Amino acid sequence: MSSIFLSHTSLDKPFVEKLARDLKRIGINVWFDKWEIKIGESITWRIEEGIRENEYLGIVLSPEALGSEWVKSELGAAWVKQMQLRKVFVIPIYYRDCDIPLFLSDRKFADFRTNYEQGFGELASIFGIEETEAITQDNWRKFTKSRKVDWKKYKIKEFEDLVTTLVDRAIDYNWSTWVGGTANEYSITLHTVTGTGKKSISIKLVGDNNAYMATLQYAYNPNHLRASDFDLYLGNSVDACDEFVWRQMESFKREHGTSNKKSEHSTHRFSKGNEIHEAAIEMIRKFNWYKGDKL
Numbered sequence: 001m002s003s004i005f006l007s008h009t010s011l012d013k014p015f016v017e018k019l020a021r022d023l024k025r026i027g028i029n030v031w032f033d034k035w036e037i038k039i040g041e042s043i044t045w046r047i048e049e050g051i052r053e054n055e056y057l058g059i060v061l062s063p064e065a066l067g068s069e070w071v072k073s074e075l076g077a078a079w080v081k082q083m084q085l086r087k088v089f090v091i092p093i094y095y096r097d098c099d100i101p102l103f104l105s106d107r108k109f110a111d112f113r114t115n116y117e118q119g120f121g122e123l124a125s126i127f128g129i130e131e132t133e134a135i136t137q138d139n140w141r142k143f144t145k146s147r148k149v150d151w152k153k154y155k156i157k158e159f160e161d162l163v164t165t166l167v168d169r170a171i172d173y174n175w176s177t178w179v180g181g182t183a184n185e186y187s188i189t190l191h192t193v194t195g196t197g198k199k200s201i202s203i204k205l206v207g208d209n210n211a212y213m214a215t216l217q218y219a220y221n222p223n224h225l226r227a228s229d230f231d232l233y234l235g236n237s238v239d240a241c242d243e244f245v246w247r248q249m250e251s252f253k254r255e256h257g258t259s260n261k262k263s264e265h266s267t268h269r270f271s272k273g274n275e276i277h278e279a280a281i282e283m284i285r286k287f288n289w290y291k292g293d294k295l
Contacts, residue, residue, distance in 0.1 A: 002028050002029070002056070003028065003029035003030070003031065003053075003054040004023065004055065004056040004057070004058045005031040005054040006019070006030060006031065006060065006093075007057055007058065007059045007065075007071055007075060009064045011062070012062050012064070012095060015060070015112075016060055017032065019060075019120070022120060023123075025138055026124060026136065027129075028127060028129075029054070033047070056090070057089060057090050057091070058091045058092075059104075060095050061094050061100060061104075062095050062096040063097075065095075065098075066099070075090070090107065091109070091123070091126060092110070093119075093123065097113060117142040140154035144210060155186075155205070155210065159205055162188070162205075162212075162238045162241060163177075163188055166245055167265055169249070170190045173249045173253065174262075174263050175259070175263055176192065176220065177190050177263075177266070178191075178220060179222070179266060179267045180221075180223050184223050187202060187203065187204035187222040187225075188222060189219055189220060189225075190202075191218070191220045192252070192263075193261070194256045194259050195257075196255075196257070197252070197255065197256040198218060199216070199218070199252045200219050200220065201216060201245055202215050202216075202219060202222050202230070203234065206230065211234070211235065211236055212240065212241050213232060214234050214241075216248070217229050
């Protein structure tokens with residue numbers, strides 16, 4: 001498994017931490033000082049150990065990084081290792097505009113200056129990881145403009161996780177749910193009625209930016225809502241949606257109590273095109289001893 005030591009200035013730490021997490025998700029071992037250096041440990045010794053034990057040193061290039069004595073020291077140690085190994089060891093990670101040192105100017109680098117996803121793809125390719133290998137359930141949004149990977153299956157899986165999470169939440173609070181169909185794809189409404197009030201929460205995964213948007217406009221079926229009704233930004237995660245729903249349900253419960261009517265749930269997915277036909281073929285293949293393609 002490939003490994004990399006990330007050399008950077010403290011000013012760039014938010015970017016570096018995000019990069020470190022994304023690299024770990026695609027199977028790269030990452031040495032990131034925030035994770036590796038514990039209280040009471042020698043910073044100098046741990047850094048030297050990290051440079052010595054990792055396959056690559058990625059230097060995050062920015063004006064401040066090139067003026068940092070720590071970065072210069074790490075780069076110097078890495079350069080010595082590179083000369084000893086007689087192989088490429090230092091990887092320039094171009095984060096913000098700066099003058100690249102001459103001894104790095106002829107190196108293949110990952111350019112993050114204008115597009116994080118593009119830069120990440122370039123960095124992954126240095127490790128021999130193609131786009132099809134780099135995509136995960138957590139980062140599929142980075143690949144929505146790529147024609148090389150099937151990112152839509154990750155989108156579908158995430159929405160399935162959302163529906164499962166929110167329906168379980170609704171059952172706990174005795175709310176009803178309805179998942180949208182072709183009229184409002186990737187949407188779900190949770191609603192309830194008590195003796196003193198009624199409320200609904202609708203959430204939709206919006207196609208333009210693949211973010212979750214919500215509306216509190218009352219409806220029991222999300223297909224009755226317009227796209228423009230979804231005007232509350234929730235974020236890009238199932239957890240963010242679940243927390244929003246939980247807060248809304250708790251607030252309603254404190255004021256109006258819980259419905260006495262048994263909740264109902266419509267969660268079936270409407271098929272598109274020949275999905276049912278393809279699923280049937282796959283089921284037939286599963287229960288067939290012959291796994292070739294000539295019959």
